[in-house]
Amino acid sequence: MFFHMVLERNMQLHPRHFGRDLRDKLVAKLMKDVEGTCSGHHGFIVAITGIESVGKGRIRDGTGFVVFPVKYQCVVFRPFKGEILEAVVTMVNKMGFFAEAGPVQIFVSNHLIPDDMEFQPGDIPNYTTSDGSVKIQKESEVRLKIIGTRVDATEIFCIGTIKDDFLGVISDPGANS
Amino acid sequence: MGSADPFNRLVKLAARAFYDDITTKGENQQKTGRSDNRGIAVVVLDTLTKRQWVREEDLAKDLKLHTKQLRRTLRFFEEEKLVTRDHRKETAKGAKVYNAAVAATGDSQQTGREGDDKQKMHVHSYCCLDYAQIYDVVRYRLHRMKKKLKDELESKNTIQEYVCPNCGKRYTALDALQLVSPYDEYFHCESCNGVLVAESDKLAIQDLGDGDDNARKHRHDKIKDMLSKMEVQLKPLIDQLARVKDLPIPEYGNLQAWEARAHASGRSANGDLTASDPSKSSQGFGFGGTPMPYVGETKVGLLRNFFHFSCEVEVAFSGIGEKGEMVKSETPMKVLPPWMIKDGMNLTKEQRGETKAETKTDSTLTAPEVSDDKKSSTVNDEKKSIQDEYVKAYYAALLMRQREQEETMNRPEPANTISNEDYYTTTERQVGMKSKRDEDHEGDDVNWEEAGPTTGGQTRQFKVDLNEEAEASEEEDDIDWEEG
Ligand SMILES: [Zn+2]
Numbered sequence: 169m170f171f172h173m174v175l176e177r178n179m180q181l182h183p184r185h186f187g188r189d190l191r192d193k194l195v196a197k198l199m200k201d202v203e204g205t206c207s208g209h210h211g212f213i214v215a216i217t218g219i220e221s222v223g224k225g226r227i228r229d230g231t232g233f234v235v236f237p238v239k240y241q242c243v244v245f246r247p248f249k250g251e252i253l254e255a256v257v258t259m260v261n262k263m264g265f266f267a268e269a270g271p272v273q274i275f276v277s278n279h280l281i282p283d284d285m286e287f288q289p290g291d292i293p294n295y296t297t298s299d300g301s302v303k304i305q306k307e308s309e310v311r312l313k314i315i316g317t318r319v320d321a322t323e324i325f326c327i328g329t330i331k332d333d334f335l336g337v338i339s340d341p342g343a344n345s
Numbered sequence: 346m347g348s349a350d351p352f353n354r355l356v357k358l359a360a361r362a363f364y365d366d367i368t369t370k371g372e373n374q375q376k377t378g379r380s381d382n383r384g385i386a387v388v389v390l391d392t393l394t395k396r397q398w399v400r401e402e403d404l405a406k407d408l409k410l411h412t413k414q415l416r417r418t419l420r421f422f423e424e425e426k427l428v429t430r431d432h433r434k435e436t437a438k439g440a441k442v443y444n445a446a447v448a449a450t451g452d453s454q455q456t457g458r459e460g461d462d463k464q465k466m467h468v469h470s471y472c473c474l475d476y477a478q479i480y481d482v483v484r485y486r487l488h489r490m491k492k493k494l495k496d497e498l499e500s501k502n503t504i505q506e507y508v509c510p511n512c513g514k515r516y517t518a519l520d521a522l523q524l525v526s527p528y529d530e531y532f533h534c535e536s537c538n539g540v541l542v543a544e545s546d547k548l549a550i551q552d553l554g555d556g557d558d559n560a561r562k563h564r565h566d567k568i569k570d571m572l573s574k575m576e577v578q579l580k581p582l583i584d585q586l587a588r589v590k591d592l593p594i595p596e597y598g599n600l601q602a603w604e605a606r607a608h609a610s611g612r613s614a615n616g617d618l619t620a621s622d623p624s625k626s627s628q629g630f631g632f633g634g635t636p637m638p639y640v641g642e643t644k645v646g647l648l649r650n651f652f653h654f655s656c657e658v659e660v661a662f663s664g665i666g667e668k669g670e671m672v673k674s675e676t677p678m679k680v681l682p683p684w685m686i687k688d689g690m691n692l693t694k695e696q697r698g699e700t701k702a703e704t705k706t707d708s709t710l711t712a713p714e715v716s717d718d719k720k721s722s723t724v725n726d727e728k729k730s731i732q733d734e735y736v737k738a739y740y741a742a743l744l745m746r747q748r749e750q751e752e753t754m755n756r757p758e759p760a761n762t763i764s765n766e767d768y769y770t771t772t773e774r775q776v777g778m779k780s781k782r783d784e785d786h787e788g789d790d791v792n793w794e795e796a797g798p799t800t801g802g803q804t805r806q807f808k809v810d811l812n813e814e815a816e817a818s819e820e821e822d823d824i825d826w827e828e829g
Contacts, residue, residue: 262530263521263543275521277505279543289530316504318519327504327518 169248173210174220176239177202181225183232195219198238204271208319211246212271247272247314247326254338255328257308260293267310273325276312280329282336302337309339349595351588352476353394356427358582359483360390367421382414389418393428393474397450397597397607400443401430401470419472426482429475431600434468443471443600446607473603477594484586487579494572498565507532511539 177198185193199216206212220239227234247253247269255267255274264277278287278295285295285304294305304310312328312335330336364386392408393399405415422428497503505518514534516524524532524541532541597603 259525261525263525263532264518266521266525273522275518277518277521277543279505287530293530316519325519325522327521 169246169251170214171211171244171246172217172241173244174239174241175202175210175213176237179236179238180228180233181236183234186234191222194222194236194238198240202240202242206271206322206324208321208324211244211324214243214245214270217241217243245270245272247274247317247324249314249317251314252311252335253314253328254309254311257304257306257310260287260295260305262287262289262293265295265304267312267328274312274314274328275326276310276328276330280315280327280331282331304337308337311335311338348592349394349476351585351592352479352595355483355582355585355589356390356394356474356476356479358585359427359479360387362579362582363483363486364390364422364425385410385414386418386421389415390422390427390474393472396473398431398443398471398473398600398603399447400440401472404472416470419470423472426478427475428472429478429599430470430472432468432470433600434466436466440469442604442608443469446604449607449610471600473597473600477596480586480589480594483582487583487586490575491572494568494575497568498572506544507541508544509534509537509539509541511537516541 179194179198179201181190181194181197195216198219202213203215204213218241220241223237223239225234225236253269253272253274255269255272257265257267258273259266262278264275264281267274267276281295281304282297284297285302286298288294288296292305294303296303310330312330313332314326314328316327318325366383367386368383388408389404389410392404396404401415401419402412404410405412408415419428419430423430507516507518507520507524508514509516512534514536516532516534521532523535526533533539534541598606
């Protein structure tokens, strides 16, 4: 799920940036530092949408660096248990498959894949129904439901299921070839 | 507006199935035996089935509850989507509109406080059962209960576990990322690089288990057991849902609409009764009538009798309903429907005998009440003498019952889902007696408190489960999310 929120960060800036475009430099650095990172608490920071405020800088003793407290608005993405996501399959093996929904990695173990889908080893390992009509392989797009999340300080990992109504392959790259 | 009877029964069944051991308390109250108010939720719901819109203060007085406590319970039910509430600022005049409306619906006895309303603006809260929503809420709840158990049975939504056959180290699917190997299709142990085995396939490898399989199997059985128990015990509720399915849902509308309608219909229906008449008669009798040493006061009686009979068992719903009109059609006491017996006896075989015995005592006891009921309908004709007679008869019956009650008090009561309290309350309300009998029957309260937990015991299992479910759905966000 996506959220709009306001976060705060202390930005440390090198003295060479002190000039009239100090603020721009600060914002550029903030984006570089923050966008794409993940905190277990808030989720993945997808994009910074605005700066709320830049506080007074403090010079650090012994160095010329200055620390600015910056409040910024951003969009974060955090997966939740029970959430339905669409994801792209990145790897298929005998134990199940891995998929990605944006920055989140999701593992679907084989017991959460419908029973009528069998693992087919080979060059392109995949799960296929007995009549061959549905196939999950690398690059397939699947809709899955998150049933568990593991939230570390810097990482979020999910496990999902496609064993429920309206879940499973939504576009099959193998179908056209 | 269709008859509310089947829906009221639905409410009562649901109350006993789901809200039996709900406690509502302030944050600073700790859980002591005294403040344990389990069962209040059921009492409140039951009483609401006999009203339409009701002012919360009046309801509190009728139930002899503290307004705060009642509010808490009602707020809970509002959140549960069983009850709609309305708050409005009003003067005594506004209150009168409501009182008149109440009188018009025959809900007469609690209008006796018109005089209390001073000429100030007060915020008054009203509440009413939302039948349409109750129907949906109950169905949804049952659906969720079933789904959760079934999902668990089919081990959907369970996190796969893996075990290393070499060193016995365990992993879950959440570790998957660290376990994949670039060389083959399997997961590998982090410490010994052995090929991991999924837990469900573990039966093949016997010696690894530390009795864990047993635990899992045990759990499986337990869930199965729960599911079947649920089907049996909630059958009355499910049946009632089915019965209600195609009936028109009683719709009282919002407070204003209801008042307007009740007022209009009241005027046309009982033209001889002016709006204030019933209250006058009830109050007149209460204060001016023959002072009887031990007359069950209307509201005390209502509550006390609930305490009595909720533990006392099953004369079941006699078809006497929530409104004045219904009371007049004196339905003879119904024979206990078979499903109810089943429900009550579900627990143990020994209790079967006990239940029977109690039913017997109860029916002998209620005999005088039946005739009283007939009388009660004539009370509206304002025959004082009949009232007196009734009071005497009633009181005699009451005394007898109390004696009976004291004997049975220490026996563990079979937990029956349905009590017959509405039968009694309606009769009493009609008569509208008053008295000071208050201190004499501490035993009642004690008895009721004992009965509370017992009743809870029957369905406890489900409820634990339900709560879990509720938590599970919104677990793990302790963070304040701002939706973007
Ligand atoms: Zn190992």
